[in-house]
Amino acid sequence: MFQRNYETVFILTPVLSDVQMKDTVDKFVNLLKEQGAEVINVENWGLKKLAYPIDKKSTGFYVMVEFKSEPTLIKKYEIELRRDEKVMRFLTTALNKHAIVYAERRRKGEFNKKTETKEEAAK
8 A cells, every 4th residue: 555654743742751752752753663653753842831821730751753654554543542541632744745845945954044153153
């Protein structure tokens, strides 16, 4: 069957320790791999302030997982995300050809302004 590129961003509850947070992320990455998906990139964006409170919490751990899989896997994956009480919110999107190119450039660090300004300051 054909595979598509997907990106899932999920927010984990802020009451988790770093170890618990990493274990939860590993759980979902391993779930994808077991189902035959190719995990391309996992980014931990860290603890961020939420735009509005969720379950009386104003912060959460943001994680982005980029993967390639068959469309039938998404339903199983999202059911597991819903079942886990550590996940406050999630969003899975299918990437089109422009988003795939953008994601590749982001992984290479073309959009990191902080590193660019430090390099320019060093010159």
